[in-house]
Amino acid sequence: MTWGRRSLPLALVVATLVSGCAQGAPPTLTPARPVASGEATTPEDGFPTPAPGGGPGNEETRQGRGAKAPVSTAELVALGAELTAALERGDVEQWLALTTLTGAAAQQQRDWFAGVQAVPMQVREMHPTWVLERDVDGEVHGPRVEFAFRHQVAGADVHPAVELYELTLERVGTDGPYRVVEVSGSDDLDSSYPQLWDLGPIEVVETEHTVLIAEPGTGVEELAGALEDGAAAVLEAFPVEGVGRMSVTVVDEALVATVYQESEEGTYAGFVVPVLASPQVDTGAGLPDLRTDDLIGARLVIEQAYAEDEWDVFDGPDGGSPVMRHEGLHLAMTLRHPDDLPPRWAVEGFASWFEVIGDPAVLSAQENWYRVLTDPGGLPDALPPSDYHEFFSDLDEDDPDLVELAYLEAANVFLYAEATYGTDVTQDLGDALHTHDVWLEDEEQLDELVHDHLGVDLDDFEDGYVDWVHDTYGE
DSSP, X not given: OOEEEEOOOHHHHHHHHHTTOOOOSOOBOOOOSOOOSSOOBOOTTOOOBOOTTOOTTOOOOTTTSSOOOSOOHHHHHHHHHHHHHHHHHTOXXXXXXXXXXXXXXXXXXXXXXXXXXXXXXXXEEEEEEEEEEEEETTEEEEEEEEEEEEEEETTTOSSOEEEEEEEEEEESTTTOOEEEEEEEEOOOTTSOOOOGGGTSOOEEEEOSSEEEXXXXXXXXXXXXXXXXXXXXXHHHHSOBTTBXXXXXXXXXXXXXXXXXXXXXXXXXXXXXXXXXXXXXXXXXXXXXXEXXXXXXXXXXXXXXXXXXXXXXXXXXOTTSOHHHHHHHHHHHHHHHSTTOOOOHHHHHHHHHHHHHTTXXXXXXXXXXXXXXXXXXXXXXXSOOOSSHHHHTTTTTSSOTHHHHHHHHHHHHHHHHHHHHXXXXXXXXXXXXXXXXXXXXXXXHHHHHHHHHHHSSOHHHHHHHHHHHHHHHHOO
């Protein structure tokens, strides 16, 4: 599951500011599950290679993608150990010596190696986890092996994260060792591929509460203070045990559409995606078993131009970057409550509320944008939808304004709670709502949760919210 922030043209923000009817930073949209980022290619030997980040159209699973190839487990484990040793030593020549790659393919690996060395990590390991048969016209041409890059971003990951690759191997000579002849990203939905280090050279800027990963020469360091302040505000209000900072990929809109296999350029200004976490690796007679135990980490992606423009429009708002506050809160809630599926109005409303309360100008923009999109006769008579598909009612593109209203009205739920019960109670309520699972728990349990925090039942809370909106925005 990912959470994302939907982008609108900045010109609309500027126009509404000039006219005295300021638009708030646009709302958040949960992207669809990952889709393929390109078509499959066919090398000269005719064997189809998965497109980078191939998507869910592939019905195969890690357990069902073909038979195991006749390859020695011991050899694969030894290769994984050699790759890990190169990573631990920071020796790119040792790494490349384990491949037969040349030209652009070798340069891509040099860039990748430099990137994962530049990101501060406590763990860098490569483990073979699954073996696939590479069958061309009935002949086995060498194994295709899923390798897990197990890595732990310092301060951001409680447990090492897992990114999956597929390495095609061939023997050197008749009975020589296996060497890597091709590298591609795994097409598993939980592969965490691609990261920015897979796509070319990167630069890294570290602050107290962020690890910023960007393309070289983008000037991301000029945005670092805004992102730092936003992340710090989140982690101060909602601390995550063992997490002192956030891993943030800061890229242009084209790369936002590529990282994590997003499909349409210009759709999202930011989003959060969980990644598998592996607290330990079990070894034995077979291939290593990367234990995940249903644990996750999280990565955050922000469009740089959007964050810069937003920062300029609001003239360096208090509380840090608004988009960082929004997405950072999603990240904190993902890590604090990884196993639950809260009502969608709680997920998006809580993040949108925290986004706008950092600075009065940002809050005023949110309020004025709501007035633009609604009228006194169209004010709500109930809480926003709890169901994912009902909330994102513009998925069919029938009326894009409906989802924007859903975000604004969800934020209003928490603005009402703050006005009525105070900031501290609102923070506790929003956090507690993220412990509720709409699939496993019924409305009676949600009612009890609300009553425990507010002293009123869900119906009374809903009635109070509706009255507050009508009193605030009605004629």
